[in-house]
Amino acid sequence: MAGVLAVDPTLADFGKDPLWITIVKAVMLFLFLALGVVFGVWFERKLISRMQHRHGPNRAGRFGLLQSVADAIKMGLKEDIFPRTVDRVLYLLAPVIMVVPAFLGFSIVPFAPMVNLFGVQTPLQLVDLPVAVLFMLAMGAVSVYGVVLAGWSSRSPYALLGGLRSAAQVVSYEIAMGLSFVAIFLFAGTLSTSEIVAAQEQTWFAVLLIPSFLIYVICMFGEAARIPFDLPEGEGELVGGFQTEYSSSLKFALIMMGEYLHTFTASGIAVTLFLGGWRAPFPISLWEGANVGWWPVLWFFIKFVLTFSFIVWVRASLPRVRYDQLMSLGWKVLIPVNLAWILLVAAVRNVVVNEGNKTVGIALGAVIVIGALAIWMRFDTVDQRRKAAKKAQVDAEFEELSNEPTAGGFPVPPLDLPHYHGVTRP
Numbered sequence: 464m465a466g467v468l469a470v471d472p473t474l475a476d477f478g479k480d481p482l483w484i485t486i487v488k489a490v491m492l493f494l495f496l497a498l499g500v501v502f503g504v505w506f507e508r509k510l511i512s513r514m515q516h517r518h519g520p521n522r523a524g525r526f527g528l529l530q531s532v533a534d535a536i537k538m539g540l541k542e543d544i545f546p547r548t549v550d551r552v553l554y555l556l557a558p559v560i561m562v563v564p565a566f567l568g569f570s571i572v573p574f575a576p577m578v579n580l581f582g583v584q585t586p587l588q589l590v591d592l593p594v595a596v597l598f599m600l601a602m603g604a605v606s607v608y609g610v611v612l613a614g615w616s617s618r619s620p621y622a623l624l625g626g627l628r629s630a631a632q633v634v635s636y637e638i639a640m641g642l643s644f645v646a647i648f649l650f651a652g653t654l655s656t657s658e659i660v661a662a663q664e665q666t667w668f669a670v671l672l673i674p675s676f677l678i679y680v681i682c683m684f685g686e687a688a689r690i691p692f693d694l695p696e697g698e699g700e701l702v703g704g705f706q707t708e709y710s711s712s713l714k715f716a717l718i719m720m721g722e723y724l725h726t727f728t729a730s731g732i733a734v735t736l737f738l739g740g741w742r743a744p745f746p747i748s749l750w751e752g753a754n755v756g757w758w759p760v761l762w763f764f765i766k767f768v769l770t771f772s773f774i775v776w777v778r779a780s781l782p783r784v785r786y787d788q789l790m791s792l793g794w795k796v797l798i799p800v801n802l803a804w805i806l807l808v809a810a811v812r813n814v815v816v817n818e819g820n821k822t823v824g825i826a827l828g829a830v831i832v833i834g835a836l837a838i839w840m841r842f843d844t845v846d847q848r849r850k851a852a853k854k855a856q857v858d859a860e861f862e863e864l865s866n867e868p869t870a871g872g873f874p875v876p877p878l879d880l881p882h883y884h885g886v887t888r889p
Contacts, residue, residue, distance in 0.1 A: 471661040472577055472586035474593060480585050487580065488589050496569060500723045503771065504531040510772065511779045538716040546617065546708050553616035558714045560609030561721030565728055568602035571595040572731040573657050575741045575759040587741075587760065588657060595656045596644055599732060600637060603686055606725065607633045610695060610705050613718070617708035625704030628786065629688065629695035635793035636685030636692075642801035643679040646672045646808045647736055660740030669737040674804045676737045678797055683729040683774075685793065688722065690778040694786050730770040738766050 480488075505520060505528060512519030520527025545551060575587035592598055607629055614626020648654060650671065651662035662668075669676040685692045696704035709715045734740060741759035742748065744766075752758065784792075 471664075472573070472588070472591075472657045473661075474591060474655055474658070476577070476586050477588075477591045481583065484580060484583050484585055485589075488585070488587075492570065492589055493566070496566060496724060496727060499727055500720050501531045501535060502528070503723055503727070504534070506771075507775045507778075510775050514776070514779045535716060539713050541710065541712045543712045543714070544710040546619075548618040549708065550616040550618070553612045554708075555714070557609045557613035557616060558709075558717035558721065560612065561606050562609075562717050562724065564602040564606040564609075565721050565724030568599050568606075568728045569724070569731055571599055571656050572728075572735055573660055573740055574763050575757065576754065578757055586657065591655055591657045594654045596648075596654045596659075596732075596736070599728070600641055603725070603728070604633065604637060606721065609721065613709070614705035617705075619708050621703065622705050622707045625695045625707070629705060632685055632688065632692065632694060632789065632793075635790060636682045636797075639678060639793055639797035639801055640682035640686055642798065642805060643675045643682060644736065645801075645805045646675045649805075649808055649812055656735050656740075659736055660742065663739045663742060667737065667739040667742075669739075672737075672808070674800070678801055678804075679733065679737065681792075681797060683733060684777065685789070687725045687729045687774075689726060689774060691781040691784045692789055693783060694789055726771070726774060727767075730767055730774065733770050734763060734766045738770070 508530075509519040509527065520530035523529040523533045545554070570589040571591060573586065573588040573591070577584055578587050580587070610629040611626040614622040614624070614629075617623070647659060647668055650668065651659045653659060653662075659668075684690075688695050696706070706715060706718050709718060741754070741763040743750070743753035743759070743762045747753050747762070753762075
């Protein structure tokens, strides 16, 4: 997975572009995301329909390509209805708060190394920071305020419950997501996205740190509120969730755009931090020019589309989980496993890299893994005993009630079946 001629940008290469180049890159990023939302909706509907043996959009334009454009125009021209009791300022501001941080979060994603853009050598990345990954997490946290304000300002019980669910869900899964990045920071030695991509020249972190990658994939669905973790929108129990009081107008379109942009950001971060970023996959990387010039944009786009397709496939395959299952997975499984994995990575890396003793590092890692499994089995055994005791108690109560004549209800006189409705039993 190496690219021998790749010109890896560093933090020193940012901040030197002319102002007009920065504006051009910002416009290119905006167009990529805006058009990506339009055609991403079409792609998701088309892919799910094929999975379900349907045709999907096939009327507006060739292959239905203009269906999302027609939907966007329709929502933009619909009457903008304000419910009588809403807080108008926050009601209008909430969709904007959802969309803007999603655009900003994607600004740290590198699309390619140094390229020639209109005669100027520049990294194909809008901005990079020494704490770029933390900036991405911060933007994801800020966007939650939009969901909470959308639910609170609507003055609707269902919308408010959806907003509160979103707040609790993001708090739970953002902790696990942040912890899944710690192992990457230990190996890359930086929080800069461009330098993290450079650190994956030999091996992608999805291979080297596969537990962190799997945990991030789960947290990605929780952070973006996608099925099976789309509890803030649970129309089965909340009618529609936090956007219940938003009519199908421009505000509703902004909310849908914000959700899709967060899905795109989650996919872009997965590609950048775990799948080598813009680097060509093996065996294409054996070609000397694979990671030079504009070719890396193609590799990034292919990885991005495949990641987004995986998210769509999960939506088409899995049902929505219960809210208690969502919280239990985040707090009782993902966070403890993450902490144990970080301890293992830090200990093994310290012994192997700093002291150069691979045998001691492997032995230490084995001891930590065995200890973690022993603790997990201990707690799992206690939990199973507690469940068995609870089941026995419920069975005993049911047995006691079943012996009662009224069975826990109101006494009802028996029906006189031979004379019921004038029908005589033979």
